[in-house]
Amino acid sequence: DQQVKQNSPSLSVQEGRISILNCDYTNSMFDYFLWYKKYPAEGPTFLISISSIKDKNEDGRFTVFLNKSAKHLSLHIVPSQPGDSAVYFCAASVSRSGNTPLVFGKGTRLSVIA
Amino acid sequence: KAGVTQTPRYLIKTRGQQVTLSCSPISGHRSVSWYQQTPGQGLQFLFEYFSETQRNKGNFPGRFSGRQFSNSRSEMNVSTLELGDSALYLCASSPGLAGGFYEQYFGPGTRLTVT
Numbered sequence: 001d002q003q004v005k006q007n008s009p010s011l012s013v014q015e016g017r018i019s020i021l022n023c024d025y026t027n028s029m030f031d032y033f034l035w036y037k038k039y040p041a042e043g044p045t046f047l048i049s050i051s052s053i054k055d056k057n058e059d060g061r062f063t064v065f066l067n068k069s070a071k072h073l074s075l076h077i078v079p080s081q082p083g084d085s086a087v088y089f090c091a092a093s094v095s096r097s098g099n100t101p102l103v104f105g106k107g108t109r110l111s112v113i114a
Numbered sequence: 115k116a117g118v119t120q121t122p123r124y125l126i127k128t129r130g131q132q133v134t135l136s137c138s139p140i141s142g143h144r145s146v147s148w149y150q151q152t153p154g155q156g157l158q159f160l161f162e163y164f165s166e167t168q169r170n171k172g173n174f175p176g177r178f179s180g181r182q183f184s185n186s187r188s189e190m191n192v193s194t195l196e197l198g199d200s201a202l203y204l205c206a207s208s209p210g211l212a213g214g215f216y217e218q219y220f221g222p223g224t225r226l227t228v229t
Contacts, residue, residue, distance in 0.1 A: 009154075034217065043118070043204055043220030044157070089156060101147060101170050102218060106156035 003027045004092050006105035015114045019077040023090030023105055026071065030092040034102065035064060035075045038087045047088075048075070051095075080112045116141065118207050118221035126227045132193040135224045139186050139207030145169075146188040147218060148180060151202040160203075163188055192226075200228045 005024045013019045021035075031052040036044035050057040050064045050073070057064050063076045077084055087109050091102040119138045127133050139146050147170075148160040159172035163182035180190040186207075192199055202225050206218035 006156075036220075041222070043206075043222045046217045046219065049217060091157075101159040101162060101172065102157075103159070104149075104157040106154060 001026070002105075003030075004090055004103050004105040006088075006090055006108045008108050009106070010109040010111070012111045012113060013080045015082055015112055016079045019075075019080045019084065019110055019112065021075040021077075021088050021090075021108050021110065023073050023075075024071060025073075025092050027092070027094075027103075028071070029094045030103075032093045032095040033064070033066060033073050034091045034093075035062075036089045036091060036104075037084075038089060038107070044089055077110075080110075082112050082114050085110055085112045118205055118219055120203075120205050120221040120224050122224060123222065124225045124227075126229060127195050129195055129197060129228055131195050132191060133195060133226060134189055134191045135203055135205075135226075137188045137190075137205030137207075137221060139188070139205075140219055143207035143209055143219075144186055145208045145216075146182055146186065147206045147208075148188070148190050149204045149206065150174075151204060151223070152200075157204065160190065195228045197228050200226060202226075 034049040035047040037047050038044040048062050066073045087107045089107045090105040094100045121136045145164045147162040149157040151157050162170040166182045177193045182188045202223045204223045205221045208216040208218045
């Protein structure tokens with residue numbers, strides 16, 4: 001049973017436009033969510049996170065939105081740049097229990113077209 | 115600060131053999147987690163070590179094992195390799211202290227191919 005789902009395996013966006021990557025989760029105990037970006041032949045790189053006490057967190061061009069009632073989060077990238085082309089993973093954790101493992105989605109491959 | 119390092123970066127083994135992968139965490143980090151990434155499967159958690167003790171374990175068979183040394187360096191071992199073990203094995207480190215959450219920082223991974 002997949003607790004974190006990224007239903008879009010791939011997404012193509014024009015340079016300068018907004019990229020929206022979506023993630024759904026089923027475990028209501030999750031209270032900390034993260035996005036990682038991964039380039040080929042490299043490990044995932046932490047991008048941005050959000051605690052369940054917030055519904056939005058912004059860092060430069062990246063904004064994560066959390067809708068707890070819908071168990072849904074999204075990552076917005078504005079404006080999208082060719083260097084943003086990578087696989088994006090959504091991850092979740094139950095931080096209240098201490099250092100529990102991250103549960104990852106299967107990833108969405110973003111292609112930003114110049 | 116140096117990042118997470120993993121050795122070797124690439125490995126080819128034959129079915130039935132065993133393999134040991136190594137991970138050096140970021141200096142000062144005491145938690146090391148291991149993940150397996152296969153095509154289309156995302157990252158699946160193997161286990162986590164903190165202060166030389168296995169603190170969390172994923173749903174993998176006993177052929178997968180690990181350990182952590184006093185300097186926080188960690189190794190994982192896979193015995194009796196199967197073709198399905200071909201994957202990218204990723205190591206991640208974090209401060210690991212209880213009572214809070216810390217982002218994990220990943221190494222570049224070891225690409226294991228089983229033939």
